[in-house]
Amino acid sequence: MSIQLTDKVSEAARRDILDLEKKISTFQSGDIADEAFRKFRLTRGVYGQRQPGVQMIRIKLPHGRITADQLIRIADLSDKYATGNLHATTRQDIQLHFVKLADSPQLWADLEDAGITLKEACGNTVRNVTGSARAGVDPSEPFDITPYAYSIFDYFLRNPICQDMGRKFKISLSSSEKDSAYGYMHDVGLVARIQDGQRGFKVMLGGGLGAQPFSAQTAFEFLEEERVIPFIEGVIRVFDRYGERQKRHKARMKYLLNDIGLEELLRRIDEETPAIKNKAFLVDSSQFSVSDQYAERPEASNYQLTIGPEQSQNSKLSTWFKTNVFEQKQAGWYAVQLRVLLGDMHSDTARALAQIVKQYAADDIRVTVNQGYLLRYIRPENLTAVFEALDALGLAEPGFDTTADITTCPGTDTCNLAISSSYGITRALEQMMHDEFPDLVFNDDIKIKISGCMNGCGQHSVANIGYHGSSLKNGAYVLPALQVLLGGGFNGKGEGLIADKVIKIPAKRGPHSLRFLLRDFEANAFDGEYYSDYYARQGKNYFYQLLKPLADLKTLVDSDYIDWDHTEQYVTEVGIGECASVLIDLVATTLTEASEKLGWAREALTESRWADAIYHAYNVFITGARAALMSRDVPTNTQHGIVSDFDKTFLGEPDFHQAEGDFKTLVFSINKQEPSETFARQFIAQAEAFLQAVQAYRETQIELEGIPELQELTQAQDS
Template structure:
């Protein structure tokens, strides 16, 4: 065949491979895909138990240390004393210490007091009394030695806890409403549906996904699991026939290229959640992009396919049957999605939502909470995805005594607005990617704003992140602070923050607004926050949220 010019016609150009297994592209395209091909991450546990714990840190194979260890919740932590300005210029070997962060997986945030006490005991014995509640229900410990990991695993497993697939290219800890089954206003109790996914944790069929994979299953009327930014989410709705079930959302995620999840348009009955989850996860495994790590999240596949094609592939290739058309969930009725405070349960008892300062706890404090919860409640506690802690099932006549006891421990159930709404990632204290301090800076922000703006009662979230990766969800905070090195007027490089304004995950879902050149040094941050919050309070319309105000005013008002 020839072209009109007489030259031989060129063969059609084959689309560039994105590494999708379903299209026959099995050759690994980057270093991470190669080490996953060479050995399943789940098998590294054998080497920890049989070799590394006995021979020490120096014996650990680099592909295990900086790769497969994540399949069991282990990351090397940052070597102390390395300034943020050197984060991008040093190799992993230079940045890492010979200690680990260990992430304990807590599905739905649900814990018994025995489990909470065990985590606390592990912390005090093996982790220098560290414990941080994360924004995905987990509890993270630091300063863990490889020699102690087998003993820690044994202690956790004895009470039904695990670190399996707490990190890595796996189905990470699955979110659920921490007050499922007791919340007076829930659409559906999602506990059973969430529990139906437990058998797939550690399943080799799903232990090599293109990237991390985040799941949420909740019937909470306030949408406390923030389904909009999970890879796959099942959201409580009343179905077309009047029965409660779930609306399916796919393709959410933040990091450096944030996208909101999209409705697939199907109704999922509670007893079908596991089947549908397996189908969606299998699509990600088989069709997900594996060429570039930066494009390997499910959100990129959804962006290219769209909900209609995604539904078609799900139903025809994986479920082998159609699903009913779905209905959209009702928006949350409260600007708060955190369950902080004292709330009546549907059984007449109460739960107390506590506000640790940015999730910072200690092993000692966890044990004290376990003691208090046992004496005043039923022995049930929960973590939230807002770095908070809940004590459940408290009889009405014990509520105030428990609230007073916990407040004395630094865990208020009636916190200030700033204590309630400031979130921070691990920051430079432990994280190898961070550029600035976050937990300490957040504590200063809370103290300063409580002093400068006493009695503040308007919902405003302040999310502080130590690097661009958005572990603290900076794009969706009313005020998002991304750590960076900034230069003072005197030319000195210091810790600072790029600022975005007006992100929201309430009825006004949207990402924050970037104002050109809007940044602050860490030292000047309280002054800036006070200034912009006072302007909001002075200029807001009766129904204005911070997000709606920040999106409509001139940039000059935001500086």
């Protein structure tokens, strides 16, 4: 069945979609290695689930912004191709689960028709750019970061410098000093600031979560707005060049920064300046704003919002007003925040929500970093009607982004890497707090976050109270467990902190642990003391001793061996991997990859995209050199290392006619030259000649040594 593409689908997206369809066919016929196909589909938002034969589709929504019609389109496609569920993520994406691989190209085409992409939602690319959901209406913001977030997303989408990095790369923009987009845990974190009347950003580098979380380091207290995108390009170029590529657990930018230091990183970024496409990039701040159409309120809208007798009698409505509603910086307009359990919304609910937006709010919905939604530009006289409409959908639960509103990843429900159930323990904890600590819907200090494993999709390392899935052995048996982390998130000074691992307990004792922690805080914290400050004051050992009785395996009961939301005995089982072992000629596969990159370079050249053409040609050199080194069984890692090793290994080889350092000088001329047409044509011609020489060398090697043995290739899935 051929893919149906409408005129609304751009040429770039059209080609991506048709290429995905072609690659799926090639893969299913056995003509492409599993690992090569996996790498390809991940950068197109198609991610293998725990359950074999089905995919998770990650929909990339820049800073979580979506229109009512786009929400309807996603809901309709979930019904058609998935399960009718829309899962909001901590990166402000929406995910659909249980999609057949063969359906993914048409699903993508139908999304592009509505202005939505899957491109680079997964894989070793620049992931979704996140931003403060309140941007544009935030009373404390110096300016709206919305156009900046979208411009960064657009600038790096399909950009050659970030198509095949050693690992993923994450960027966030916060609208105020509150850093509500958690810039301190990102590869690049930006916080809006104004200095001497000029817009700009505080810039943080090298944050990250996972098994070894790092807080970002401050590169600039203030960087002028027009320098931000060029600076990020420089960062990505350096990460691409010097970042780890073999040891995946060390391949994030935080490790590169840790290894070479901030001063050296900034020096290398500065070295890239000549090659950068735009030395300055001024964002049109009038783009992507809906505020203009609401600049003047209708005469009838001089309504004063009060909580009258009718609202006071409805305690849920009264609480909802206090916890889920705030007045925007545009006086007289209100925003409404939706608390969504587990981040999951049924397609029928999503369509009904879209109608509420069309009737009462601006056509500008934001998915929030805590898996909820934010509606904006609602008149005060309509708030009660909005509450009633949302309540009928189960979307008016009070306590948005409070202690009672837990952030969680899907865990073992769908993820390959998860060790224990995230959804089950989240439900249990929220129910316990609802029953025993009802006032927590007013507490916006303590944040609770849960992940199904140490990788941190639920962001447990930046929670005041965090949990991640694990397991424990008790003799010959294994039981589901939770690692408890404390002291992360923000303290009273507004500083972002990484949580400490305190103790591991059986998963079924999770509610007891939270009960102990909350009661202890109630009893011993100072008035107004932030939880992370309280944790720091008491110290890690205090909390270890507090929770230690829950770690006693001598008191286990039968139910402790059964995970939340399950009835069968627990078994430690990471789901079927993204790829099984495959037998391939690695050198031939790598040379094919280099040839594809040469084709991209030529195409960019014909379209007068000089900087893109040059970077594609650079990747031809890198990939070709990697293939040559592999043919000699020389291990490869960073791009810089590949160039150095090629210079040494093939010094004086007649196939390449090079003196010591020649190859390095040639390849790294990329950052010594302006991206001109002359240099682009010259560099591509040199890359093509080099690739031909490597191919000829390989053919001669096979003639002399025979056809190489196929090699087994395995790799853990991307996260």
